[in-house]
Amino acid sequence: MEFQVIRKDGNARYGILRGTHGETETPCFMPVGTLGAVKGVTWDRIGQMGYSLVLSNVYHLYLRPGLEILQEAGGIHPFTGWKGLILTDSGGFQVFSLSKLMKITEDGIYFKSHIDGSEHFFSPEFVVEFEEKIGVDIGMVLDECTPYPATYEYAKHSMERTVRWALRSIRARTTDKTAIFAIVQGGVYNDLRLKCVEMLSELPFEGFAIGGLSVGEPKDEMYRITRLVASQLPEDKPRYLMGVGKPEDILEAVEAGVDMFDCVIPTRNARNGTLFTSRGKINIKAAKFKRDFSPVDPECDCYTCKNFSRAYLRHLYVSGEINAAILNTIHNLHFYGRLMKDIREAIKKGKFQEFKRNFLEKYSSQEGSG
Known part of the structure; x- marks a missing residue:
């Protein structure tokens, strides 16, 4: 993997990330394709919207379809049909949030599947092996996702284990075709976050992620930790803020120097009838849109937006038509793709602060909310 910062505007960065299956401009947003598919849209539509990097998940792919099937298919790209870049989360967060966690040990994580209750084990080495064998472009290391709130001692112990697992992940590598990103943990404690950055930066990772945020902490704490960590991460490596995806949060993180984002918000909200617009979110289920033909x-x-009205989309949604989810998802992902494109253009022109101010002023007006 190659990464190059081409232009800076304050701490905001415009760059290019290149991998085995193509390249993407940064800052970028990754649509979430947990099981090897982005819900509600086909791959050709994803590509038409300008996306070239998507996210999938080791935990889910491991349970279904499983490593054997993915290898028989020739890897995740031939299996799914996606031609672009793929980043896989290690599944550590999903083990904590979805499965029945049995035990965390120094060796790894014992858990029960959320599907059938079967027992499984993830080690740092296995996660790297899985990511390499299915041929992803970027693989995240296995980490211990520190919950919020957590005591200082708990966060310290969790952070130190994450660093030890990161070292084991590096040692487990067998190819450079799959780039490996480390994950910075440490809760909301400044010294733990800085210590984690210091130790991980000494290891030969291709990129770094900020983990353990958007897990219930106040928003100002999330912004504070993001700014702190981003300011200390290596300048020449991509920075990825995991699981954060509200437009206002993306803008704050870009201002802090973050390059990559992922979140289920645009696709999940689309399926629930919430759509993003330049003047805030709207709830397409609202009765006031019944005769709104804009x-x-x-x-x-x-x-x-070029072909359908709010009234029609509301009709589809309340009627339970599958096209409601499809058309809503197309719109929301297009909105996010356009937001990231506009951010990149603003950075290149040295006008990021102006763009951020103007976007938020209009977006917060909530003209269409209801």
Whole structure:
């Protein structure tokens, strides 16, 4: 993997990330394709929206379809049909949030599947092996996702284990075709976060992620930790803020120097009838849209907005039509893709602060909320 910062505007960075299956401009947002598919849209639509990097998940792919099937198919790219870059989360967060966690040891994590209750074990070495064997472009190390709130001692113990697992992950590598990113933990404690950055930066990772945020902490704490960690991470490596995806949060993190984002918000909200517009979110289920024949967002040029009205989308949703989820998802992902493109253009022109201010002023007006 190669990464190059081409332009800076304050701490905001415009760059290019290149991997085995192509390249992407940063800052970028990764649509979440947990099981090897982005819910509600096909791969050709994802590509048409300008996305070239998507996220999948080791925990879910390990349970279904499993390593054997993925290897028989020739890897995750031939199996799914996606031609672009793929980053896989290690599944550590999903073990804590979805499965029945049995035990965390120095060796790894014992857990029960959320599907059938079967017992499994993840070690740092196995996660790297899985990511390499299915041929992802970027693999995340196995970490211990520190919950919120957590005591200082708990966060310290968790952070130190994450660093030890990161070292084991590096030692387990067998190829450079899959880049490996480390994950910075340490809860909301400044000294633990800084110590984690210091130790991980000494290891030959291709990139670094900020983990353990957006897990219930106050928003100002999330922003504070993001700024702190991003300011200390290596300048020449990509920085990834895991699981954070509200537009206002992305803008704050880009301002702090973050390059990569992922979140289920645009796709999950689409399926639930919440759509993003330049003037805030709207709830398409609301009765006031029953006779609203305007597009979701008059400033949007996506397929949905160019062809369908709010009234029609509301009709589809309340009728339980599958096209509601499809058309809503197309719109929300287009909105996010356009946001990231506009961010990149603003950085290149040295006008990021102006763009951020103007975007938030309009977005917070909530013109269409209901």
